Amino acid sequence: MGRLKEPSEYERQYDTFIIKRFLDRKKASTESVSDDEKEKALRDFTRELMLYFDKGEEWKAKRSTIEKWMDRDRRLDELYNNAQAPVGIYCTTCGDELEMNLKTPAEKDGKDDVLFFYRCSKKHRGRAFYSVGAEYISKPSLCVECGEDTLVSESGRDNDALTIIDTCTACGHVDSFTFDSDPEFTDEEFESLRAKYCLSDEEGEQYLDMLSSMEDMKKLQEQIQDREDTQAMYALIESIQRISVPQFKESMVKLMEDAAFSNIHFDDPVMKGDVQLKLYADDSTTANAYDREKSITKLIRKELAHTNWKLMNDGVSFRMGVFTIRFRGFDNEDDVKKLVEIRLKRGELELPGLSAGAEASNVTLAAGDGSIVIP
Ligand SMILES: [Zn+2]
Ligand SMILES: [Zn+2]
Incomplete structure (x- = not known):
């Protein structure tokens, strides 16, 4: 029997996988309790919105994931059908050549391979080989009590649980293991859960349209922002005080005197x-x-922030009570612009008309592999 199935089976497998993930997440999230109706409504709205984005991202990944699964199964089928069984395998007990009677997909050193089983017509212990020719050696499980290779295994199924009971024939020690497999959904459950947690192809296309119009809106907003920033920048440069050398000297003398300096x-x-x-x-x-x-x-920095003058780098020095302070003044517009840009970067100046915190009021949603900002 081949592994490759109808595409619809992969779709169901993918959607089941997504539904289980959403259900697990729902189980893990705590229901918010709030008396404030407004707050509750906002929270519900946000949750619905996030769910929508998550569903959209899962839908986006669906096609490629299913293709990957199908490719893998196709490859495994090919490998299974074309793998060559090693020949010339002999019984370790009687030396007769063994007959290959079974093959199964298997992994060898992390690579997909096929395992071939050989049996002896005289019912001696069989052997198993990978297609690459390496023998498969089954490790005997040992009793945890007495350490002997004397375990007898029995398995039983109860609904979705598989129970394996190992009994040691030497010392009588009993170990039992139960494996719970996930319950599968009935068709009816599956359809209603799918309607809730998985986008149909039509809804998926709508989601993509919505994403691209959001992207357009963001670009438009950035353009507007750029233009506003440019205007604000011009206004800021315009507002810089152009101070002459005599005016500058006068204001510095006053500043220094106020700061308890003399003989300026x-x-x-x-x-x-x-x-x-x-x-x-x-x-x-x-x-x-x-x-x-x-x-x-x-x-001085504060005093000069809105002027065409700057303190030189390392411009303040002192020796034996005398301070020396060096300045540069600019009357070239390009230099003034550069001065403003540097002061903006350092936070000594701010663009006018920008309300702080406007950015922070956007709603940021984590959705799938990236985060999306709702303007
Ligand atoms: Zn034999
Ligand atoms: Zn034992």
């Missing part, structure tokens, strides 16, 4: 692609110089 003066500015400016200030306090460096750096 500047070197002459160095005019390059940008304007470089060096400030000197005496620390009027006796506080730890490293702490002073940290706090003045923070103050």
Whole structure:
């Protein structure tokens, strides 16, 4: 008998597999108890939605899974039909050549193979060989009590449970094992469960359409978002204060004085692609110089965040109570834009008009292999 079956049998096998998975999951999930009607309704809605996506993803995987199963069975059938039985097998007791009387699909070292059984016409112990020629050696099971190879096995079936009873003829020890197989559904049960947990092909196609229109919507939303971001970026660059060197000096003197520095003066500015400016200030306090460096750096960064000026990297240094602080100012629009981009990345600036948390209010659903965001 071949393994390959009608496609409808594979469909039933797949759907049964899915139904059991859903039923197991349902068993594992705890029913939410809530007095709040609204909350309960939302939860029910979310659960239904998630179920729908899960069903859709299972349907998506159905075709390829069934093809894989059929391919495997086809391959096994081919292997089974074409495998060559080893010849020249002799009885280990009387030396007669043995006759092959049975073959069965089997695995050899993790690979599919066929096992051939040989019997002796004089009823001596038979032998078994794989198609590759290796002999199958059955391991005798030993009594757990006395360790002898003296077990007699009996098996019996009770509904869906298979019971095997091993009795030791040497010491009388008895072991019994029961295997519960999953109950199969009746046709009626299966059809009603299938209607609940499996999408029909028509519903599956609808699911795919829905996914692709969701994808379109997401793209559209991204385009709108991009445009809004660009506009916000222009507005932000526009809002950056362009401060002249004299204005800048004045505001820095004030900031430094407020922070308890004195004798504040500047070197002459160095005019390059940008304007470089060096400030000197005496620390009027006796506080730890490293702490002073940290706090003045923070103050200056904050003060300059919305301007065309920046503190140079490692721009603050000190020696014996005198602080030296180096700045760069920009009057080139490209430089100002770069400045804004860096400050955005560092979180020193924010795009205007973006309400925080808008992203987080989307519903994220885990569905099958990926997660889908419902806008
Ligand atoms: Zn023999
Ligand atoms: Zn025993």
